[in-house]
Amino acid sequence: MTRKMLVLAFVMAGFAAGAAEARDQIRIVGSSTVFPFSTTVAERFGKSTSFKTPVVEATGSGGGLKLFCAGVGVGHPDIANSSRRIKASEVEMCANNGVAEIIEIKVGYDGIVIANSKKTARYELSLRDIFLALAKDVPDGSGKLVPNPYKTWKDLNPSLPDTRIEVLGPPPTSGTRDAFVELALEGGCRDFDWIEALRESDKNRYKSICHTIREDGAYVEAGENDNLIVQKLEANPDALGVFGFSFLDQNSDKVQGSKVNGVVPDFDEIANGNYPVSRPLYFYAKKAHVGVIPGMAEFLAEFTGDRAWGEDGYLADKGLIPMLDEEREAWRQKAIGLAPLAM
Amino acid sequence: MSDTAPARPATAEAVARGLRRRYAAEQRFRLYGMAAIGFALAVLTILFATVVANGWSAFRQTYIQLDLPLEAADIDPDGTRDPAVLSRADYEGLVKKTLRGMFPDVTNRREKRELYDLVSSAAAFDLRDAVLEDPSLVGGTFQLRVPASDDLDMYMKGYIRADSPEDERRISDRQIARIEALREQGRVETGFNLGFFISGDSREPELAGIAGAALGSLWTMLVVLILSFPLGVMAAIYLEEFAPRNRWTDIIEVNINNLAAVPSIVFGLLGLAVFLNFFGLPRSAPLVGGMVLALMTLPTVIIAGRAALQAVPPSIREAALGLGASRMQMVGGHVLPLAMPGMLTGAIIGMARALGETAPLLMIGMVAFIVDLPKGPLDAATALPVQIFLWADSPERAFVERTSAATIVLLVFLICMNLGAVLLRRKFERRW
Numbered sequence: 001m002t003r004k005m006l007v008l009a010f011v012m013a014g015f016a017a018g019a020a021e022a023r024d025q026i027r028i029v030g031s032s033t034v035f036p037f038s039t040t041v042a043e044r045f046g047k048s049t050s051f052k053t054p055v056v057e058a059t060g061s062g063g064g065l066k067l068f069c070a071g072v073g074v075g076h077p078d079i080a081n082s083s084r085r086i087k088a089s090e091v092e093m094c095a096n097n098g099v100a101e102i103i104e105i106k107v108g109y110d111g112i113v114i115a116n117s118k119k120t121a122r123y124e125l126s127l128r129d130i131f132l133a134l135a136k137d138v139p140d141g142s143g144k145l146v147p148n149p150y151k152t153w154k155d156l157n158p159s160l161p162d163t164r165i166e167v168l169g170p171p172p173t174s175g176t177r178d179a180f181v182e183l184a185l186e187g188g189c190r191d192f193d194w195i196e197a198l199r200e201s202d203k204n205r206y207k208s209i210c211h212t213i214r215e216d217g218a219y220v221e222a223g224e225n226d227n228l229i230v231q232k233l234e235a236n237p238d239a240l241g242v243f244g245f246s247f248l249d250q251n252s253d254k255v256q257g258s259k260v261n262g263v264v265p266d267f268d269e270i271a272n273g274n275y276p277v278s279r280p281l282y283f284y285a286k287k288a289h290v291g292v293i294p295g296m297a298e299f300l301a302e303f304t305g306d307r308a309w310g311e312d313g314y315l316a317d318k319g320l321i322p323m324l325d326e327e328r329e330a331w332r333q334k335a336i337g338l339a340p341l342a343m
Numbered sequence: 344m345s346d347t348a349p350a351r352p353a354t355a356e357a358v359a360r361g362l363r364r365r366y367a368a369e370q371r372f373r374l375y376g377m378a379a380i381g382f383a384l385a386v387l388t389i390l391f392a393t394v395v396a397n398g399w400s401a402f403r404q405t406y407i408q409l410d411l412p413l414e415a416a417d418i419d420p421d422g423t424r425d426p427a428v429l430s431r432a433d434y435e436g437l438v439k440k441t442l443r444g445m446f447p448d449v450t451n452r453r454e455k456r457e458l459y460d461l462v463s464s465a466a467a468f469d470l471r472d473a474v475l476e477d478p479s480l481v482g483g484t485f486q487l488r489v490p491a492s493d494d495l496d497m498y499m500k501g502y503i504r505a506d507s508p509e510d511e512r513r514i515s516d517r518q519i520a521r522i523e524a525l526r527e528q529g530r531v532e533t534g535f536n537l538g539f540f541i542s543g544d545s546r547e548p549e550l551a552g553i554a555g556a557a558l559g560s561l562w563t564m565l566v567v568l569i570l571s572f573p574l575g576v577m578a579a580i581y582l583e584e585f586a587p588r589n590r591w592t593d594i595i596e597v598n599i600n601n602l603a604a605v606p607s608i609v610f611g612l613l614g615l616a617v618f619l620n621f622f623g624l625p626r627s628a629p630l631v632g633g634m635v636l637a638l639m640t641l642p643t644v645i646i647a648g649r650a651a652l653q654a655v656p657p658s659i660r661e662a663a664l665g666l667g668a669s670r671m672q673m674v675g676g677h678v679l680p681l682a683m684p685g686m687l688t689g690a691i692i693g694m695a696r697a698l699g700e701t702a703p704l705l706m707i708g709m710v711a712f713i714v715d716l717p718k719g720p721l722d723a724a725t726a727l728p729v730q731i732f733l734w735a736d737s738p739e740r741a742f743v744e745r746t747s748a749a750t751i752v753l754l755v756f757l758i759c760m761n762l763g764a765v766l767l768r769r770k771f772e773r774r775w
Contacts, residue, residue, distance in 0.1 A: 025715075025723065027626070036738065039712040040546040046714055047468050053714035055627055055723045075623060118511070225736055227743075250738040253503075253511035312456065314464070318546070319738065 023074040024294050026054035030064025030081030031175055032224070033110055033244060034281050037320050038081050044314065045302045051295035054079075061175050068284060069094035078289045078296060082282045083110065083175040091341070101287035101340035105300070106331050108309060109321040111245035111270040111278040112180050113257035114167070117237040123153075123160070123258035127276060130260070131188025132156040133165050134219050136212040139192050148214045168222040168229050169242035176226075179279045180242055184260070186210040187276060230255055245270060245278075246319025270321045278321070287338055297338070304332040394754070398747025404536035404549060405491040405499040407462055407525065411441050411470060415482045424478040432474075434467040438489075446521060457518050461525075463490040463549045490538065491531070493548040493741035495522060499533060502740065513740070539748065543714045544730065548741030551734070553749050555716050559629055559709070559724030560698060560756075566633020566720055567640055567697055572690050574637075575644025576679075579686070582645070583652040584674050603642035610639045611703030619707060626708035627723040635703045640693040647689020651682040684771035691764040695757050701728045727753045 028038055035058040046053025059067065061082040068080035069090060086104070094102060114130070116123060132138050133156060137145040153160035170177040189210035190196045198206040213219050222229045226243040230251050233241045240258065245265060248257050257265035261276055269275040283303075290296040302308060309315050311322050322328065333339075415422065418432040442458050443449060449458050466489035473487065474480055490496075494513045497503045503512050505519055525531050543555030586592045614635035618624045624631050655678050663673040704710055710729050717724035725733075731753065734746040 023625075032736075035712070036546065042712065043546050043714050044464075055711050055713050057627070057708055057711040226738070227735065244738075246738045250513070250740055252513070253507060317460075 025052040026079065026293055026295055026299055027077040028054055028056040028079040028081060028283075029059045029067050029077045030057075030079075030283070031061040031083040031281070032058040033083040033175055034081035034107060034283060036246065036318050037107060037281070037315050038079075038283065040315060040318050041299070041303045041308055044308070045295070045299055049295065049298060049302075051298065054295075054299065056081075065090050065284070066093075068286070069097055069099055071097045072099055072286065072288045074293070076286075078293050079283055079285045079299075082284065083179065083279060085280070085282060086284060086341070099286060099288070103285040103287055103300070103335065103338055104341040105283050105285070105304065105335050106323065106327075107281040107283060107303075107320065108315070108323055109270055109278050110281055110319075111265050111275055111321060112176060112183065112242060113245055113248045113265045113277070114184075114240050114242055114260065115233065115248055115255040115257045116240045117233045118254060118256050119237040121161070122256050123240065124262070125160075125258050126157075126261050127184055127188035128191045129153075129157050129160065129188070130184045131191070131210075134167060134213055135185060135189070135209070136214045137209060139195065143194050145209065148216070148218075163238045165218040166220065166236075166239040167218065167242060168220045168232055168239055170224060170226075171221040174224055176242070176244060180277065181211050181213065183277045183279065185213070244319075245321065249319045267316075267321060271324070281320075284341070287340055290338060300335040300338075304328075304335040391754075394747050394750050398744055398749075398751045400500050401539060401744040401748035402536050403500075403533050404538065405496040405531060405533050406488045407491050407495075408530040408532070409438070409441055409462075409466070409487050409489055411437060411485045411487055412444075413437070413474065413481050413483060413485050418474065418481050419478075424481070426475055426478075429475055429478060429481075430471060432471070434470045434474075435464075438462065438466045438470065446524075454517060457515055458521065460492055461495050461518060461521065463492050464547060465490055465550050488532075490549045493739055494518075496549055497741055498522065499531070500744075502744075539745070543716050544712060544725070544733070545714065546712075546737075548737075548739050548745060551742070551745055553727065553730060553752055555713055556725050556727045556730035556749070557752070558717050559632075559713075560726045562629035562717060562720045562724060563632045563636060563726055564694055564698060566630055567637045567694055568690070570634065570637035571640040571644050571693065575641050575690065576648055576686055578641075578645045579648030579652060580674060580679065583649050584678065585670070599642050599645055603646060605639075606702075607639055607700050608702040608706070610635050611706030613638070614703060615706045625721060625723075627711055627713070627725075628721050629709075629717060629724045629726075630720040631707050632704050632709050632724075632726065633720065635707060636697040636700060639700070639703065640690075640697050643693035643696070644686070644690050647693070648682070648686045651685025651689065652678060654685060655681045681773065684767050688764045688768050691760055691767070695760045695764075698726075698756060698760070699728050699753070701726070701732055704729055727756070 026042075028042065030038075035056060039056045042054040042056050045051065057064075057077075061080075061084055064077075064080040065082060065086060068077050070076050086102070091102070094100075114123070114125065132148075132150060133153065135148060138148050138150070140146045150156045150165060152162050152164055154162040169180065190199075195206065195209055198209070220239075222232060222241070226247040229241040229243050230247055233239055234254050241255070245257075248255060248265065249267075263269050263275045265275050265277075270278045285296065285300060305313075306328075307313055309320065309322055309328065313322070316322055323331070417437060419425075419428055421428070439455075439459055442462065443455070446458060449455055466487070469489055470485070470487060473485065491499070494503065495518075498505075498514050498519065499522075503514055509516050522531065538550060539552045541554050542550060542552030545551040582592065582595070614631055618631045618634055619626060659677050659681065660673055663677045664670070668676065701710065704726055709725050710732070711723065711725055712733065713723050713725050715722070727749065731746055731749045734742045734749060
């Protein structure tokens, strides 16, 4: 038995060494928001070409870029998806590990919606309302901060209904939460001139005022699973939920997106930039891997083709909000020309 | 002594009085026990009933019958029948053309799009594969049964109701009219969803299957079995039959028991640090998944193995030794065969637990979207519980039933494994 075991171990080690040397499959890591789009393209790419279907992992934007920047070679992923732009510090980390030329591609937009059950009326919120409802400390009117005193929506804005503030949203590990805090909370926060002024003078204090969500039960962390939030909203008509636009699109019979600053979250309003809580999505590819991993250039071409990310492309069916024609064309040229990112 | 006589009736009386109370207490205790079991069974039934009620419909799928005219001019104008030419033809265009031919009244762009959305995107790929397999089809009319899109499937299964307002459903009134027209022509049918059992993952719910995940689980479990069972049995035999009892073996025993209680994610971290980063093994490979889960299963196998060895009576050992067998012969020829059923049971139960794990696989990249079926333990693969997790997180409505269907499949696997363990024990276990 021992001899067999040893032989087996050697055979396995041999296999492993062989596999580590050659890879004929593109590996993609990164944001769970870009995941549905990236996987759709990967599947179509695998079916319509002779290349293997790329493997896509949802690791989150930060985690994905960390794996991506760890080095060049078959042991490291080829593409990183991100629901935010790459940071200068990450580019630097990449460069330190030998990942010199990165191709940046903007994919399109994703809207974050604040939705409630269709059993109750649609909310009409402003960014200021969202900030006042969810921030930990709010201004009391005399230039000071008090712990958030608001219990109902009516308390903070008389035109809103007299229901208890209860918002179900993603936990701090989620990219959706980061974007929601930056776009919605910070947007409403800047409505107050003296806080806006802090942005220049005391950046840390500004951030802590604008980015801290209250912890007294009004904001409920409902986990990373957006489907779960939709289900909870259905069961609890008084609550609001924060999630990605594609989940609203798929569940439009159960939930409705609140108007933010008077704009309904729908396909057109997000695409033309009127809806305030939306963010661009990106992916990053290693130029050094083009020509080494089979299918890299072809994958970039597939992703940036109108058949995929165009207005009538199959990604739009999956809830991606495409860029306008000329912007798309500009990014496509970058993808085809393998133009490296310059920061 | 004289005062014991009057006490006797008093004792009998006390006993008689207490008897009733004691019977009642016993009755109550039994009732509590039955209530506890009843509660557990009820919860289990509710769980199973919900999963089955949500999931059974995924085993059926709506198909649309298309008569596709395969004109040579469209597919292979030069008549070479060269596979390269055949595979490049615009099959998507052909499918769309056929659909337009069935509804000549459709003219504007929006209506066309709605029409195309009734059929799964797989239609074009299925058609291509059929033509590549048999190029003589070109020139004739080909009947192809293609999966309907997920929205149509949801409508046919009654999850999308026609009487709800049009702007609240993902399927328009016009689309419903077209479906009904197709239905009257006998082109819409609901059949057994074979694709669910033979294909890999997909972003299109109507095409998604569990074969990739099931194969990934199979490879992973194979690696777990190959690694953890021999190692576990050998460790158990040495510790139980040969090792001296001293402080060292005590420390080892405490450590093994501790290891059995370590949260599984920790083994995943270990796998990431050692197998991936240090040994450079490939990410997402069932080999690495199996190695990590084998580490997790090992303590269970060792503990079960030692218990099985302890259950073999010492008289067997003494008889063997008394007849002149060496210790090696005694263990190999007599003790181990008697302990084997118990050891196997322990291994199967350990593996059943490993089959349901996702957390350690997250760390080594097995929580991923993988379409191609894994052909060996080194191909990228995912596992059944991971597939359930990924589908539960997908926005498309049709993935809800598929999540439950995959859960049913996983439960069937687990029940089979546990049943196997029980049967093995029944068949081979000996009592002394």
